[in-house]
Amino acid sequence: MKTRICELLQIKYPIIQGGMAWVAEHHLASAVSNAGGLGIIAAGNAPVEVVRAEIRKAKELTKNPFGVNIMLLSPHAETIARLVVEEDVKVVTTGAGNPEKYIGMWKEAGIKIIPVVASVALAKRMEKYGADAVVAEGCEAGGHIGELTTMALIPQIVDAVNIPVIAAGGIGDGRGLAAVFALGAEAGQIGTRFVVSHESIVHDNYKKKIIESKDIDSAVTGRSTGHPVRSLRNNMTREYLKLEKAGTSFEELELLTLGSLKKAVVEGDTVNGSLMAGQIAGLVSKEQSCKEIIEEIIEEANTILKVRD
Ligand SMILES: Cc1cc2nc3c(=O)[nH]c(=O)nc-3n(C[C@H](O)[C@H](O)[C@H](O)COP(=O)(O)O)c2cc1C
Numbered sequence: 001m002k003t004r005i006c007e008l009l010q011i012k013y014p015i016i017q018g019g020m021a022w023v024a025e026h027h028l029a030s031a032v033s034n035a036g037g038l039g040i041i042a043a044g045n046a047p048v049e050v051v052r053a054e055i056r057k058a059k060e061l062t063k064n065p066f067g068v069n070i071m072l073l074s075p076h077a078e079t080i081a082r083l084v085v086e087e088d089v090k091v092v093t094t095g096a097g098n099p100e101k102y103i104g105m106w107k108e109a110g111i112k113i114i115p116v117v118a119s120v121a122l123a124k125r126m127e128k129y130g131a132d133a134v135v136a137e138g139c140e141a142g143g144h145i146g147e148l149t150t151m152a153l154i155p156q157i158v159d160a161v162n163i164p165v166i167a168a169g170g171i172g173d174g175r176g177l178a179a180v181f182a183l184g185a186e187a188g189q190i191g192t193r194f195v196v197s198h199e200s201i202v203h204d205n206y207k208k209k210i211i212e213s214k215d216i217d218s219a220v221t222g223r224s225t226g227h228p229v230r231s232l233r234n235n236m237t238r239e240y241l242k243l244e245k246a247g248t249s250f251e252e253l254e255l256l257t258l259g260s261l262k263k264a265v266v267e268g269d270t271v272n273g274s275l276m277a278g279q280i281a282g283l284v285s286k287e288q289s290c291k292e293i294i295e296e297i298i299e300e301a302n303t304i305l306k307v308r309d
Contacts, residue, residue, distance in 0.1 A: 001302060003186035004164040008112060008132055009091055010065050012036030013298050014187035015177070016135070016166055017194050017290075019069020019093055020143065020276070021045065022265040023202055024194075026054045028290070030061035031199035035291040039066040040093060048079040055087045065090040067114075072097030085109040093135060096144060098122070103129050116168070118146025118153065120160045127161045134161065135189050138169030142192045142278035145169070145220065145230050150180065158184030172280035174300020181305060190297075192278040198289045203268030207287055209234075209275055215282035221257075225250045229257075232275035236260055 003014050015037035017028065021044030029039030041058060043051045051068065058066055068089050070080050073096045081102040084092050091112045092099075099115055106113050107130055116135040117123045123134045136157045138150025146153075150169040158165050167180035168189035177188045194200060196207045209232055219233045221240040231237060240256055257274060264273025288296075 001181075001298060001305070005133060005166060005187040008164065009038050009067075011038050013294055015294050015297065016040065016067075016093075016168075016187055016189040018135075018141075018143075018168060018189045018191035019043075019067075019071075019095065020191055020195065021071065022261050023200060024069065025201060026058040026061060027199045027201055028194060028197065029066045030058045031197070031290040032194065032294070033058075033062045033064040033066045035289075035294045036064075037290075037294050038091065039064075040069050040091075041066065042069040042071070043074065043076070043080045044071055045074045045076070047076050048083050051076075051080055052083055052087060055083075055089060067091030067093055067112075069093045069095060070099070071095050072099060081105070084111060098125075100125075100129050103131070114166065117157070118148060120156050123157045123161050123165075127163050131163060133164045133166060133186075135166045135168050136185070137189070138167075139220075139228075139230070140170035140279040141168055142195075142218070142230050142276045142281075145228050151183070154180055154183040154185050170278060170280045172283040174297045174302075174304060176280070177297055177301040178304040181301070188297075190293075192281050193284050193293060194290065195277065196284050196287050197293060198287060202265050205268035205270050206264050206273070206275055209270050210277050210281045210284050211286065213277070213281040213284075215279065218277060218279055218281060222253070225253060229274070229276065230278060232277050232281065234273075234275060235271045236274060 013036045017032040019040040019042035024042040029041045032039035093114045095116045112132045114133045115126045139145040154167045164186040166187040167185035171188040219237045222228045260274035263269040
């Protein structure tokens with residue numbers, strides 16, 4: 001399963017661990033990189049010194065490449081964009097916006113640039129501005145999402161750009177990885193399944209909720225505000241959807257979710273916390289190490305793809 005992504009990122013297996021605010025810190029990222037995938041530290045809304053410490057700790061735990069995910073809506077995006085250059089980070093993925101203004105600086109530093117996109121238009125634009133690859137993320141994914149499904153989005157982006165495409169959203173096992181390869185992707189980015197890994201620092205209550213969840217247990221909040229987010233249904237999503245239906249202002253809705261991901265990840269509040277997870281949560285049935293997850297997925301995908309030859 002060697003693809004252009006393996007070569008570009010100097011990784012053994014075409015599996016990327018998605019940047020996940022609060023979740024994807026140095027333990028998870030280094031475990032994935034040590035297991036042959038690409039681990040990613042998510043900057044989220046964290047200040048620059050917190051992210052710098054995370055990068056340095058990850059470097060102590062792995063000699064393999066890892067990346068940093070920059071949330072472009074963060075008030076610290078600009079300083080973190082410079083931090084990855086200072087700290088000699090090899091790969092940057094970006095979410096929630098358009099990273100155009102940083103691309104020149106990152107290219108000069110030799111950083112591989114991989115924006116997360118949810119449409120053909122943005123993928124083409126990112127290629128034009130010099131991105132090395134794109135993560136094309138379907139709306140099955142956990143966290144902030146676009147409109148299109150992985151199934152519809154991947155082949156259309158693959159046809160529209162020449163740079164390699166990494167598929168995200170709904171990959172839970174080797175069948176999912178083989179499926180996105182069939183659609184033309186050259187790697188899979190996985191979030192939800194890695195939330196339930198031994199190395200993930202997420203509270204046990206949150207992991208348990210993912211393990212117990214069924215296919216229809218996620219909900220999308222924030223469609224009316226233009227910032228849709230997928231998470232597991234609970235009191236918070238019910239309240240949010242009720243207020244959204246009643247036409248509550250964006251500011252008031254924001255107050256409801258302020259700090260809610262931290263509440264779920266750190267405190268294990270499954271009632272009022274934001275249990276971000278994708279539709280594939282229903283398939284995640286146990287907690288495993290990142291190494292076990294990656295090797296299981298690769299072996300299964302290999303078997304399927306060999307059968308198809
Ligand atoms: C808890 C959680 C937090 C996330 N936070 C971010 C983030 O900060 N930045 C980002 O680009 N994507 C974020 N995502 C999306 C993931 O990086 C990844 O693309 C997605 O989880 C893949 O779909 P899957 O959940 O079906 O595996 C998040 C996903 C989850 C589950």
